[in-house]
Amino acid sequence: MADDILDRLQATIAERKSADAGASYTASLFQKGRARIAQKLGEEATETIIAAMGDNPHAIVPEAADLLYHLLVLLADAGLSLGDVRMELAKREGLGGLDEKAARTPAGLPLSFRP
Numbered sequence: 001m002a003d004d005i006l007d008r009l010q011a012t013i014a015e016r017k018s019a020d021a022g023a024s025y026t027a028s029l030f031q032k033g034r035a036r037i038a039q040k041l042g043e044e045a046t047e048t049i050i051a052a053m054g055d056n057p058h059a060i061v062p063e064a065a066d067l068l069y070h071l072l073v074l075l076a077d078a079g080l081s082l083g084d085v086r087m088e089l090a091k092r093e094g095l096g097g098l099d100e101k102a103a104r105t106p107a108g109l110p111l112s113f114r115p
């Protein structure tokens, strides 16, 4: 079993692709499709923002967990994985955000999308 909770959660989510939507929330999300999953991700992001505006920083944690879970479901639905995101982050490692912004194409694409 993977040591990292995000890796384990990703594996569970992948298993739910073939699960019964009546027995699994994740399977029900896959059944509803990409647009609904993306909408849920947006809702969870909004709830994270609301928690961030409050007085209790600890209230952000459960919202961040909901956000990460729904992001993993979205990635899985799109045939992507945490590995893809890890690779993207690794490409950016050491490149400051301000430098990256200055080097963007006229279309505003990030460095990794440049031809």
Ligand SMILES: N=c1c2ncn([C@@H]3O[C@H](COP(=O)(O)OP(=O)(O)OP(=O)(O)O)[C@@H](O)[C@H]3O)c2ncn1[C@@H]1O[C@H](COP(=O)(O)O)[C@@H](O)[C@H]1O
Pocket (backbone or CB within 6 Å): 009, 012, 016, 023, 024, 025, 026, 027, 040, 043, 065, 066, 069
């Ligand atoms: N980490 C999560 C997780 N985080 C949040 N959620 C669910 O996400 C939903 C979001 O809450 P909301 O109140 O916004 O949504 P809702 O009103 O219940 O749902 P909608 O009708 O709006 O879609 C809740 O039903 C949560 O239970 C999660 N559901 C599952 N997991 C993980 O996924 C695994 C597999 O779950 P199942 O697919 O349900 O077996 C679980 O063992 C967990 O490890």
